[in-house]
Amino acid sequence: MAPRSFWKGYLKLSLVTCQVAMTPATSENEKVRFHTLNRETGNRVVSHYVDAVTGKPVDEDDEAKGYPRGEDDYLILEDDELDAVALESTRTIDIEMFVPRDSIEWIWYDTPHYLTPSDPVGEEAFSVIREAMAATGRVGISRLVMYRRERAVMLEPQGKGIIVWTLRYGDEVRDADAYFGGIREEKPEPKLMSLVKTLIEERTRPWDPSLVDDPVQDRLLDLIAAKKKGRRRPAKAKAPEADTPSNVINIMDALKKSLAAEGKGAPKRR
Secondary structure: OOOOOOEEEEEEEOOEEEEEEEEEOOOOOOOOOOOOEOOOOOOEOOOOOEOOOOOOEOOHHHOOEEEEEEOOEEEEEOHHHHHHOOOHHHOEEEOOEEEEHHHOOHHHEEEEEEEEEOOHHHHHHHHHHHHHHHHHOEEEEEEEEEOOEEEEEEEEEEOOEEEEEEEOOHHHOOOOHHHHOOOOOOOOOHHHHHHHHHHHHHOOOOOOHHHHOOHHHHHHHHHHHHHHOOOOOOOOOOOOOOOOOOOOOOHHHHHHHHHHHHHHHOOOOO
């Protein structure tokens, strides 16, 4: 059963409009989570907001959002005031422009969402926008209010649907030259390149989602299952012994030895 959508609105391109629904493409629901308990009673610990000056608990009805305008001086903003500044992009994804798919670097991608038509009447409009983007190799750029902030979003055709990527704000992406600028621009020797390419080919495998499984999560589930049954906790996993790196004096020799080891012990490429 598909998760319920968390946003419903309209997808608009010029005079073409259709109703759509959006759902986060990723989830952490399967992640093992813990509650904080009182060890003596076994009861859950509940957190409350406390007034920083009086030390008294604050009722939920008295909680408000404040903007700092000086030391210990805040401007209180009510929920209805915040709602009043909502933009049209709160409920409409109006595609303002298109750009080549490869022109947006991965570092700008933030969070993916699945966008689908929410009623049969709008499916044709949705499909033609999706297929036209796919045929031209373009992605759409729009703006959308999400989580109380307006964000730039990228619309990417994907199968029968569209992926809506929220894009990071400009001040969130650091300049790569500040980190990579000091690395010398030297072209490696052709022989070394050839050996490394061969090593890459030897280690190339088809992508499998199991490669990003979390082994710690699996062991946590084993521990919980064992404690439920009153058994002793599973044996502590022994970390693999790491090879102590040494200064490589001859890269060519090191690569030749690596390829020899790959040929003996590595599984054949499928």
